[in-house]
Amino acid sequence: AQTVTQSQPEMSVQEAETVTLSCTYDTSESDYYLFWYKQPPSRQMILVIRQEAYKQQNATENRFSVNFQKAAKSFSLKISDSQLGDAAMYFCACYSGGSNYKLTFGKGTLLTVNP
Template structure:
């Protein structure tokens, strides 16, 4: 099975600054998607950004961007101009093709935004 590793259980950032959350994954597949989800204290899981493995261009959604390094199996999330509302748990996820289209999740990074 694929594994997803988030090595930073907790991170903090000053408001308006930039922070990068790390994610690595292990797979032998060439076709897959990667996702970052945000889970605020409300518990609702919200999609932040997705990346297709075949695309070399890094995905961007407003203040959120990724650094996708396929060879290194790395998928980090950069949050620019951090806002208080960005405080949440962030999960990296991998979607497999070969195993019934399952999603595999990392253990999460808890982000604190300091005013």
């Protein structure tokens, strides 16, 4: 079984500042994939960034980047130059194979962006 833990139920950041959301995971698989999804009040889950565990280079997507520490099983999301539209619930998720291809999600971090 795999688990995903997000230890920060809520975070806040000033507009234009940088914020880091934490995520730790546990899986017995050697081949796995990690994701950050954003869920605004509209409920639509939007993919923010994806990391393949076999890749050593940290994934980046515009203002979003991750710090993937494989040995520590840590996968944090850094949001640079925060914008009001970044306010949402952020979920960390892990896919690690098996027969059902399901994603295992953390409980989420609610990010508030202050103007």
